[in-house]
Amino acid sequence: MSGTGDTAAGGEPPELPAYAERVLAVAELIPAGRVMTYGDVAEWLEEGGPRQVGRVMALYGGAVPWWRVVRSDGVLLPGHELRALAHYREEGTPLRAASTAAEGHIPKLDMRRARWDGT
Template sequence: MLLLARFDPRRDPISWPAVDDYVEDVLVLVERIPPGRVMSYGAIAEWLGRGGPRQVGAVLARYGGPVPWHRVVAANGRLVPGHEAESLRRYAAEGTPMRGDRVDMRLAAWVPPHSPPDLGRFDIQ
């Protein structure tokens, strides 16, 4: 089960500036997903050009508390296990298109406007 942890520098021996580039890139990209839109774990990995869905999930499980983690879902629109109620509350507030108990990926999937020029640091709108 994926558990979303709140990053707490007092509890976590890794300080925010010391996280590796991949972790930072995942978190920066997730921060850029607009309200009402989502990306899948795999789409994030593909856009970054490295890692895979499980690696993206691991980053969000450990460091995802401060970012809009609910905007990252399975490719089929399935919500984060164990966090469905909170996700649904946030989707309703943001107007995220739903199809039953899943995000409607056809309507809600977001693709960043361009690929990162440098996979380390990037700036997208």
């Protein structure tokens, strides 16, 4: 999710790999208030898997609505929970309360209601 924005020698941004471009394009298609899992994105692209999508989002996702590409269990992105939660609340994304004290007070995504199938 960091999307560091590093530049290559000469001040030009590094060329984005083709797979990364496709992953980011899918992230931009997800409507406000809805989410897709890393696996959903890979399945939609018919290429790669959840780990590859996660890697793309970690490296380049800062330029797209990264909070809409999520873990399948609905747990918010570790280290970015509060930023993501602000986006979810602003967009009206369905949430549910944390189910155990160990999970703290950070809600989870209500995956049954929030998940978007790409249509």
